[in-house]
Amino acid sequence: MNNVRYVYGLTSALLVGGAAVSLMTGQPAGAQVAQNETEAMQRIVPRAGAPASFADLTEQLQPAVVNIATRQRIEVSRNPFAGTPFEGLFNRRRGGGSRPQTREAQSLGSGFIISADGFIVTNNHVVTPNNRATLEEITVTMPDGTEYEAELVGADAASDLAVLKIQSDKVFPFVKFGDSSKARPGDWVVAIGNPFGLKGTVTSGIISAVYRNTGQGGAYDRFIQTDASINRGNSGGPLFDMRGNVIGINNAIFSPSGGSVGIGFAIPAEIAAPIVAQLKSGEEIERGFLGVSLGPVTDDMADSLGLPANRGEIVQSVEPDSAADAAGLEAGDIITAINGEDVTSEQTVIFLIANLQPGETVPVEVLRNGETVTVNATLGKRPTEAELRERAQTFDPDSEEPMDPDQVDDVVAEKLGLQAIPLTPSLAERMRMERDTKGLIIAVVDPNSDAGRKGLRRGDIILSANYKQVPTVEALRAQIEAAEAEGREALFLRVKRRGTPARFIAIRLRSE
Numbered sequence: 001m002n003n004v005r006y007v008y009g010l011t012s013a014l015l016v017g018g019a020a021v022s023l024m025t026g027q028p029a030g031a032q033v034a035q036n037e038t039e040a041m042q043r044i045v046p047r048a049g050a051p052a053s054f055a056d057l058t059e060q061l062q063p064a065v066v067n068i069a070t071r072q073r074i075e076v077s078r079n080p081f082a083g084t085p086f087e088g089l090f091n092r093r094r095g096g097g098s099r100p101q102t103r104e105a106q107s108l109g110s111g112f113i114i115s116a117d118g119f120i121v122t123n124n125h126v127v128t129p130n131n132r133a134t135l136e137e138i139t140v141t142m143p144d145g146t147e148y149e150a151e152l153v154g155a156d157a158a159s160d161l162a163v164l165k166i167q168s169d170k171v172f173p174f175v176k177f178g179d180s181s182k183a184r185p186g187d188w189v190v191a192i193g194n195p196f197g198l199k200g201t202v203t204s205g206i207i208s209a210v211y212r213n214t215g216q217g218g219a220y221d222r223f224i225q226t227d228a229s230i231n232r233g234n235s236g237g238p239l240f241d242m243r244g245n246v247i248g249i250n251n252a253i254f255s256p257s258g259g260s261v262g263i264g265f266a267i268p269a270e271i272a273a274p275i276v277a278q279l280k281s282g283e284e285i286e287r288g289f290l291g292v293s294l295g296p297v298t299d300d301m302a303d304s305l306g307l308p309a310n311r312g313e314i315v316q317s318v319e320p321d322s323a324a325d326a327a328g329l330e331a332g333d334i335i336t337a338i339n340g341e342d343v344t345s346e347q348t349v350i351f352l353i354a355n356l357q358p359g360e361t362v363p364v365e366v367l368r369n370g371e372t373v374t375v376n377a378t379l380g381k382r383p384t385e386a387e388l389r390e391r392a393q394t395f396d397p398d399s400e401e402p403m404d405p406d407q408v409d410d411v412v413a414e415k416l417g418l419q420a421i422p423l424t425p426s427l428a429e430r431m432r433m434e435r436d437t438k439g440l441i442i443a444v445v446d447p448n449s450d451a452g453r454k455g456l457r458r459g460d461i462i463l464s465a466n467y468k469q470v471p472t473v474e475a476l477r478a479q480i481e482a483a484e485a486e487g488r489e490a491l492f493l494r495v496k497r498r499g500t501p502a503r504f505i506a507i508r509l510r511s512e
Helices: 034-038 055-064 269-281 299-305 323-327 349-354 385-391 410-416 425-430 473-485
Strands: 004-006 021-023 041-043 065-076 101-113 119-123 133-141 147-156 161-166 188-193 201-212 223-226 238-240 246-254 264-268 292-296 313-318 334-338 361-368 371-378 418-422 440-445 461-465 490-496 503-508
Touching: 055 065, 055 188, 055 238, 065 119, 119 246, 119 269, 133 161, 147 269, 161 269, 188 223, 188 246, 201 264, 223 246, 246 269, 264 269, 292 349, 313 323, 323 371, 334 349, 410 418, 410 473, 418 473, 461 473, 473 490
Parallel strands: none
Antiparallel strands: 004 246, 021 041, 065 101, 065 133, 101 119, 119 161, 133 147, 147 161, 188 201, 188 238, 201 223, 223 264, 238 246, 246 264, 292 313, 313 334, 334 361, 361 371, 418 440, 440 461, 461 490, 490 503
8 A cells, every 4th residue: 555645734834044034014924915015025134054943934924824624415324334345235134224324524624825815725635525525615714713614716636736715805814836946955944734633833844855756646746845744634735935935735745654754745836836826717727648558667677778767658558549549659669758858757758748738749759669769649638537547447357356435326236236337448448348338347246136146246247227228327226216116126137248248137126
């Protein structure tokens, strides 16, 4: 299990040599108000060496750092087998309910105000509920304890950023983004946030790396690494430089224990600021997409191919009808540059492509059979993170892996005695079927159900129900409900098993 874990809020504020940043009007420089923007600022040059105190800078910045709490309505299972492969299937005789209950849930994190009218930046995971939850309320608490309601203006799962707006006409203190590209390893930084629900916690440290790839993948696996303590509740808080500018948004930690061990990660301001601007204005965020599965070039690969160390990524597979497919990229190609930018561990293919626009044609330099080849790829539009997870989904029909709780459907479980997941194009290929095949893969079967007695098993594919295609679990549930509404006691399924022709079979519906 990977040890990089999301945390809920991190902030930092920093002052070199005890120097303060102040406005000529006496207002805080870090947490400004609207009328300050046109006024001259006087900055005191700090002494060399470590700061004597962070108190002055903290005092100026802290008013713009807020606590963010959400209230969510979440579905919970009353099933005693929750979390097992048989969740939602076999518990009726033991008192399990057939319909989910709901309960109230909360999340806690940090954020910072970026404008006098109350726009706030935080992490997407602080304010976005999971698939079974509905976001009902966001409360922003100021350092002085004043609470405001806020609305979610925009969120972006790929970058894990979100923008909120305080519902008030008040003029708020705010901070600004700085230039994270000018940060260097060894620079002092400060974090201010709400770890473990403690208000106004301040930690300091130095930068370990400006562009750290954690190995988690994704379009924005590129972080500022710091040893400033980041703990649960810090997510979404700012990482400040010595001039009071936000150079990072605290996001994750590496920890074998769940607590800070001095390895924290913040989203660089140079990545965050343009995305925040788009979210704030309500623009749709579109990113380029190549359509390849990639792997790292190991040292042995580099030696065997004559490549310099830390250069390139190998194409494992190419998605049919993708930008890569149209450009002629092949499995085994090693992508060494995109649009003139070298591919390295700090600057991955997915990062370079995601920062280009769909429809843009870019040169892709690859090493193929020992020769350098350049192809031109017209980029597609990057799918959502949920769609990408679905594409990457694997399924082993011979394993006993449990169902994802978010994919359990109680109606299908109770009436048919089975559970299934959608057949994606990638799964269809693995099951040796055409990519455009529509249906559901059976993941769990109750051996005591009619489906179990008639031989259905994990890995079988349901193609239709009552002659209607069932590409989703919702479609299968709809056919069950339609059959019951018409007084029928069985469902007519068309099922295919690997290596055998499809067949029709009627499965009796369980009665209440």
